Amino acid sequence: MAADSMVQLVSYLTAQQPYEIVGTPESEWVDFKSVPPQGPYDLSTDRGKFELAKDVAAFSNAGGGLLVCGFKAKKKQTELHEVAEKVTPFDKRLVDSTKYKDIITEYVRPLLKVKFFWYDHPEDDLEASGHYFVIEVPALPEADRWAVVTRGITDDGQFIKNSWTVPIRNGDTTVFLPQDEVYRLLNDGLRARRGTKPAMSARAADRPGAREALRAALGMAETPVLFFQSVPDHPRGLLPGMYADGGLRDVLSNQDTLRNADAFNWASQHTRPEPREGGLLLTMSARGGLLIDADGGVTGAAAATPDMLGWAMEYYSGDGARRISVFVLTEITLEYFRLVDLQVMPLVDSTWTHRIVASDFTQAPARILAPGDDPAFPRRGAPQPATSNDWNHSWQALGDPERDAYQALRHIYALFGLDVTTNPFTDEGRVITARLQERRQ
Template identity: 75%
Template structure:
């Protein structure tokens, strides 16, 4: 009952660039009495970065009717579809025209929002604590992000996060605190472990304390007055991956266009410098060869890929040299990705 040629013809006619779409048939799963027939699968290859995005030369109404003389640029986001805004399309067209008229001009990098880092640090009481900051900023902010406080919006997403492990693990969820409105955005205060600020334009700042409650968890003897200086490889990797699982999947799609991720280690080299060791956390916390941080203002950025495991790797690749280490020594990394299944194992 399925004519694959019809699908192929529609894609060939309306989608640019041309896509080499593949079709597959699968038998129904054995042992599933409720399944019947077969499965017809259309596999659409990922576009090369230079060709993003695909354009569909026909719009469609909610009733499934074509709109003549229209086009749209759909962006897949999990099991839903968003659409590139008219403002972003206009900017891309003008960028293309400018590139034809003269030499290529690199777009200005996203602003380094140092004030947001200090705001979060003060809000969660970490002024005297070394802090690892994660930041994500749209390169071309479009003003207020809609649905910040709506049902199913960002406030609900922060309150009901899909984490790798329970809420008391090393992630950005909080069972005791809810995100509170702050200047058109949201602040999730979970002192003394972490804090997360989403600004009104979608920019995000996360702060993880480099102390015994968070990054240094279980790395020092449990004695009163002892400050944790050694960073747990496991905690560092999990909190990093959880940040990008939250931001790449739920925040980036709200503001179309390129984003810049940034990682900042503040006060890591001050008295009682924070340390990190190659490999996994030792079975006995006093063993190993931890390396001290070499800067109090480590600040590096990269263009977001939108892939949490890939962006988590980039964050770790930028933080490990602070300790004179290579990211390949992290046991939860494979090639250019952080593997969630290794953390969970």
């Protein structure tokens, strides 16, 4: 027997009939992985990380597919492709799906909504036991192609910094987009852009109108504000179920926050989200608020005042300047991406752009930030003043709240001439949620 489609292959695994899959050839939609002692991919090595990223990107460029772990494939002389010839189920402890997700998030662009599934081998089989691990890779929309692995690799299995590759599934193998083809695509893109409107530039995801509308609704026209903004790169029109039971309005009303609504997050005990031009507006008194556009785009505003970002910092500001609390800045930033990455982005099938805008931070009294922790704790260095009144930077959303929060803080710290690594709640490219929770136990 053999599976002739992704649906049939998954149905065999669901029904605990893995032997029906034996004889299935590898193709544009399926690749089989046997399982050595380190697991299907050895993520302790650069080569293992590259192989995982390469396989995922290649399938996304070829219309989607399945990476099926737990089958040995072999090419016979009479066959054109490798064929699943043996079941090799394995222990679940050999795969940490969180690490798999982190590798894909870090090394594949754009962000892909990869799914992971476990399937059981029949318990009454005396010849084999264990489980099968399947990675389902979605097809990348034509408008978003091509998926890129953000690292190349040497012959001895080491990452090459400042390099990238474009893998493509070709039958049962993976090849890489030739340099000449990359050159042609880049030039085609440049030619296509000539004569287009400025709105089609890299800042197309910027929505200054939403920021101004939110600022006006909050009565913060003269207040320094830190804006967070998240916009789908390819909006799909009205977001379905905005006001339905369990929809986005209910999500905003019952947020899953790290601490209660009096902490530094985007929840409110006193107001509910209100309908606004097909979207939602949630105000949080003098602290800030959220505006959800009809297509799911999100704008958040946090006041750079003692009510929010400068909470309990007046005593340490000096010379009339307003000091920003490192703890508050980090918590409100992480809470924004916990809300947007986990609750809003999955509702729109698109890549997304995140953005931070620090507005009026140099107006007197200037906003200042210091490396290290807040003054009540050991700290390093002197406070640094903001260097711009219109600090506007963006990045492609990673979909991981801790990583996106780190990217936001990296840009915010640069506004003050500081490196984000001086923030004690960050490490290895992410905000560490546990450190925030430990500080406020």
